[in-house]
Amino acid sequence: MAAADRLLVIGGGQAGYQTCASLRAEGYEGAIILASEEPEPPYQRPPLSKGYLTGEQGPDDLPFRGNTFYEDQRIDLRLGDPVMALDLRAKRATTKAGHGLDFDRLVLATGASPKLPPIEGHDLDGVMTLRTHADAQDLKARLADGGSLAVIGGGFIGLEVAAAAVKLGCKVSVIEMQDRVMGRVTAPVVGQYFQDLHARMGVDLRLQSGVARILSSDGRAAGLELSDGSRIKASVIVVGIGVTPCEALAAAAGLDCQDGILVDATLTAGHPEVFAIGDCARFPSPYAEGRVRLESVQNAADQAKAIARAVVGTPEDYTAVPWFWTQQFGKRLQMAGLSQGYDAVAVRGSLEADKFSAFYYRGGRLAAVDSLDSPADHIAARMMIAEGLTPSPEIVGDQSIRLKDWAKTALETA
Amino acid sequence: MPKVTYRAADGGERTLDVAVGLSVMEGAMRNDVEGIVAECGGSCMCATCHVYVDDTFAERMPSPSEEESEMLEEVIAERRPNSRLSCQLLITPELDGLLVHLPERQT
Numbered sequence: 001m002a003a004a005d006r007l008l009v010i011g012g013g014q015a016g017y018q019t020c021a022s023l024r025a026e027g028y029e030g031a032i033i034l035a036s037e038e039p040e041p042p043y044q045r046p047p048l049s050k051g052y053l054t055g056e057q058g059p060d061d062l063p064f065r066g067n068t069f070y071e072d073q074r075i076d077l078r079l080g081d082p083v084m085a086l087d088l089r090a091k092r093a094t095t096k097a098g099h100g101l102d103f104d105r106l107v108l109a110t111g112a113s114p115k116l117p118p119i120e121g122h123d124l125d126g127v128m129t130l131r132t133h134a135d136a137q138d139l140k141a142r143l144a145d146g147g148s149l150a151v152i153g154g155g156f157i158g159l160e161v162a163a164a165a166v167k168l169g170c171k172v173s174v175i176e177m178q179d180r181v182m183g184r185v186t187a188p189v190v191g192q193y194f195q196d197l198h199a200r201m202g203v204d205l206r207l208q209s210g211v212a213r214i215l216s217s218d219g220r221a222a223g224l225e226l227s228d229g230s231r232i233k234a235s236v237i238v239v240g241i242g243v244t245p246c247e248a249l250a251a252a253a254g255l256d257c258q259d260g261i262l263v264d265a266t267l268t269a270g271h272p273e274v275f276a277i278g279d280c281a282r283f284p285s286p287y288a289e290g291r292v293r294l295e296s297v298q299n300a301a302d303q304a305k306a307i308a309r310a311v312v313g314t315p316e317d318y319t320a321v322p323w324f325w326t327q328q329f330g331k332r333l334q335m336a337g338l339s340q341g342y343d344a345v346a347v348r349g350s351l352e353a354d355k356f357s358a359f360y361y362r363g364g365r366l367a368a369v370d371s372l373d374s375p376a377d378h379i380a381a382r383m384m385i386a387e388g389l390t391p392s393p394e395i396v397g398d399q400s401i402r403l404k405d406w407a408k409t410a411l412e413t414a
Numbered sequence: 415m416p417k418v419t420y421r422a423a424d425g426g427e428r429t430l431d432v433a434v435g436l437s438v439m440e441g442a443m444r445n446d447v448e449g450i451v452a453e454c455g456g457s458c459m460c461a462t463c464h465v466y467v468d469d470t471f472a473e474r475m476p477s478p479s480e481e482e483s484e485m486l487e488e489v490i491a492e493r494r495p496n497s498r499l500s501c502q503l504l505i506t507p508e509l510d511g512l513l514v515h516l517p518e519r520q521t
Contacts, residue, residue, distance in 0.1 A: 018453070021451075022521075044455040046454070046455060046457065047455065060444075061440070063444075064443065065443060065444075065446055066443070066444045066445050066446045068446050069446045072446060297453060297454055297455075297459075297460075298453075298460070301453045301460075305521060323459070325454075325457060325459050327457075334459070375480060375481045375484035375485060376480070376484045378484070379484045379485065379487050379488060382488070404487070
């Protein structure tokens, strides 16, 4: 690796930031340019749907690093000027302001953007999605006077926003198409727990409900009309129905995309010097069948670190165990592994005690574990999934057995 | 403002004013102290803000929660009796002069 090497990172989210930080930590000596469309230095997104809305965390709590970091680490931060075109043959990116950025290696960390369905009224004032700091500032201001909020989509973001809004004294409804919340990623037992929690805290949950249109009054959002004709009043509407990977730039440059920029196990996208990581990348995971695209802090950070190691050393297959978390009404769900395609579930602990874990099996093997306020189970799960260990449902259900001890014994005797 | 000293594995150190209510991790990140990663931003999820609390402060430090104690299993460097996750260590006036030692690796 020549000292004159130039590495361009497109995207200033968790993946982009971590790539730059890890490259320096690994001893990369080349030039690093971080091009971000956002107007401020990279910051953390998880608080935006949680503590930032309730005021427990403020703007000062968001940036990953202090003011001197990028200069000290010789990271050329280009803010507020998105890359609009990419020429992989000439190895040059062109920004909106017309700047040409030449590179030897490229990391695409372009993230994803929230879906906004084309239902009637989606463009009204008061209808919003949540992704950026600016979105969160706007939402926080609108919720400040304790109005009424309707959330479309009972996934993590939607439920976290709902919980924060309840705390702020808002009247909150959540509308979900499926027959349970968080149904895309969790088992019925977990969804049911969170449904009951939200109902207990006063959230009006409407399951198996579609939204026919967004109602308006004086040109502003005033509520929802559901598919069954019923109406819900709300001055703020948050849409949390998933995201679309930002892949247009990559696709236009000729890279293969399929709901995500397609990469191989070393996270390279068809060219040895072009990587794609984080929310925008679809990669082969040893923990799932076929390629997956994951939207999480862990995935962004661990893929960034893998890239940094590959750039300074030897590329290796990316095999980190996926983990996620969500926090609602002070309850924390920690998830390890990928549950997609599971065919059996075993439960450890009790829902009534607000302390339990759901173990997901796929083809007789442990695939994932969701742990509610049970950090010991979560840590054991990360280890078991990484090592390919499968405790039987009997072992899982026996709380006199410490899973960590069981796993250690299983490893020693394997 | 209470002072906190971060001593790196190679012996280099920085002493900073850290406001009451911030965590030892936040004091480090805001002032660009190297050697703390804090991937999850202080949610006690990632075990990359590991520090060793100097023995002189052992008794003034509240013990780790079950959550922190479990997550400490995940630290990359050696776990010792004085190992803590710095995102869980909130600065109080009593901790003025705190010394923490940084491990060689966080990830």
